[in-house]
Amino acid sequence: MVTKNDIKFINNLKHKKFRDLNNCFVVEGIKSINDFIDSNYKLIKLYSVDCSHFNDLNNQFQIDYKLLKKISYLTNPDDHFALFQKKEIQSINVNGLIIALESIRDPGNLGTIIRTCDWFGVNEIICSLDSVDCYNPKVIQASMGSLSRVSIKYLNLKGFLKSSKHLRIGTTLNGSSIYDLNLNKAVLVFGNESKGISDELIELIDSKVTIPRFQKNNLPESLNLASSVAIILGEIKRKEL
Amino acid sequence: MVTKNDIKFINNLKHKKFRDLNNCFVVEGIKSINDFIDSNYKLIKLYSVDCSHFNDLNNQFQIDYKLLKKISYLTNPDDHFALFQKKEIQSINVNGLIIALESIRDPGNLGTIIRTCDWFGVNEIICSLDSVDCYNPKVIQASMGSLSRVSIKYLNLKGFLKSSKHLRIGTTLNGSSIYDLNLNKAVLVFGNESKGISDELIELIDSKVTIPRFQKNNLPESLNLASSVAIILGEIKRKEL
Numbered sequence: 309m310v311t312k313n314d315i316k317f318i319n320n321l322k323h324k325k326f327r328d329l330n331n332c333f334v335v336e337g338i339k340s341i342n343d344f345i346d347s348n349y350k351l352i353k354l355y356s357v358d359c360s361h362f363n364d365l366n367n368q369f370q371i372d373y374k375l376l377k378k379i380s381y382l383t384n385p386d387d388h389f390a391l392f393q394k395k396e397i398q399s400i401n402v403n404g405l406i407i408a409l410e411s412i413r414d415p416g417n418l419g420t421i422i423r424t425c426d427w428f429g430v431n432e433i434i435c436s437l438d439s440v441d442c443y444n445p446k447v448i449q450a451s452m453g454s455l456s457r458v459s460i461k462y463l464n465l466k467g468f469l470k471s472s473k474h475l476r477i478g479t480t481l482n483g484s485s486i487y488d489l490n491l492n493k494a495v496l497v498f499g500n501e502s503k504g505i506s507d508e509l510i511e512l513i514d515s516k517v518t519i520p521r522f523q524k525n526n527l528p529e530s531l532n533l534a535s536s537v538a539i540i541l542g543e544i545k546r547k548e549l
Numbered sequence: 550m551v552t553k554n555d556i557k558f559i560n561n562l563k564h565k566k567f568r569d570l571n572n573c574f575v576v577e578g579i580k581s582i583n584d585f586i587d588s589n590y591k592l593i594k595l596y597s598v599d600c601s602h603f604n605d606l607n608n609q610f611q612i613d614y615k616l617l618k619k620i621s622y623l624t625n626p627d628d629h630f631a632l633f634q635k636k637e638i639q640s641i642n643v644n645g646l647i648i649a650l651e652s653i654r655d656p657g658n659l660g661t662i663i664r665t666c667d668w669f670g671v672n673e674i675i676c677s678l679d680s681v682d683c684y685n686p687k688v689i690q691a692s693m694g695s696l697s698r699v700s701i702k703y704l705n706l707k708g709f710l711k712s713s714k715h716l717r718i719g720t721t722l723n724g725s726s727i728y729d730l731n732l733n734k735a736v737l738v739f740g741n742e743s744k745g746i747s748d749e750l751i752e753l754i755d756s757k758v759t760i761p762r763f764q765k766n767n768l769p770e771s772l773n774l775a776s777s778v779a780i781i782l783g784e785i786k787r788k789e790l
Contacts, residue, residue: 529693532665542779542780
């Protein structure tokens with residue numbers, strides 16, 4: 309059964325405060341739901357038009373598509389909708405590449421970055437405290453299940469960089485070419501979508517890198533943030549091969 | 550003056566049919582508007598809270614922010630809003646790299662791809678006829694002015710590939726590594742966000758390439774389309790240096 313209160317509860321989970329208060333978040337679509345189950349996220353409730361897709365799970369509710377449309381955040385919902393318990397990331401594995409994001413605002417960008425990190429085997433992302441919440445439904449949607457495999461920790465980025473023993477690389481518009489870069493252990497810092505890395509953090513950076521621009525007139529001012537992360541990870545990983 | 554009819558007209562420009570019928574589209578934000586002016590797009594009307602930002606343009610209308618909020622497509626509108634005439638791309642310059650997109654659906658993806666192509670000096674994009682319209686406001690927004698410098702042609706992709714004298718490279722999940730790829734003249738085909746390249750087009754492909762996956766468990770199924778384009782262009786352009 310889905311009561312009016314359930315619908316109201318689910319609708320409220322669009323808001324970070326409500327997700328924090330209730331320690332849970334929404335995942336839609338069979339692939340993503342299975343990814344979170346496989347990564348040992350605790351399933352709280354599953355609403356599905358066909359529960360036979362899932363093995364003996366508790367808290368399954370078979371519902372019709374009309375009702376699914378009422379609870380779903382999507383215009384054209386997938387057949388499956390789940391609530392999971394949030395996972396608190398305790399510590400960061402500092403033995404590899406870490407992606408640090410300052411004041412990232414766009415949920416689609418964060419979700420896409422999580423998906424790209426997953427592809428390239430980069431499992432550690434750090435976000436400044438004012439960044440968009442990784443349990444935002446648009447982040448979950450764009451990450452396509454990859455959030456279940458990548459650790460995201462929100463912290464004071466300035467403090468983290470200050471105490472970091474890794475090389476701190478800042479991605480800017482005026483650094484050396486990423487094609488000359490060679491690293492495997494580092495914190496790779498990306499700034500806000502429109503402002504880039506703040507002066508406060510730039511001071512803590514050991515080295516700046518840039519993706520070379522090939523348009524002759526130099527008119528495009530910048531690249532999309534998620535595309536920049538993709539290009540730089542593609543280049544770093546190439547050198548590992 | 551902005552009449553009720555003007556507001557209705559502008560609102561209708563969200564729809565492709567109406568844009569086609571009236572041969573115009575909306576651009577918001579001073580940087581993007583200037584990019585289209587500099588690229589010789591014909592400005593039809595400019596609504597601005599401060600027209601002094603622009604040189605002697607005809608059809609300028611100074612409006613207050615309250616009115617701007619009524620016509621803008623954005624939740625937090627920039628101070629400037631313009632209507633431009635669409636440009637018909639007559640022919641494709643086949644002397645370099647061409648990006649071909651099959652059935653691309655997401656306007657944010659197309660806009661991001663246009664921005665990435667602009668950055669890397671790739672000025673030719675071909676879209677299959679069922680792809681999202683490049684004058685869709687979300688495409689314009691995500692392209693950040695780059696649409697003014699990149700040519701996009703909608704055509705029958707099958708026919709184009711059949712008659713193409715270029716190497717036809719298809720991006721798939723089971724091709725050879727992009728890191729081993731070496732090319733400067735080619736048509737680089739990307740498939741739909743969820744389905745990839747159709748069987749019909751795969752038959753016309755000379756060679757398949759893939760971005761190597763580094764996650765050990767092979768669980769991430771795919772990359773975001775715009776991120777894939779970014780990684781592959783970054784790699785092709787690196788070899789030009």
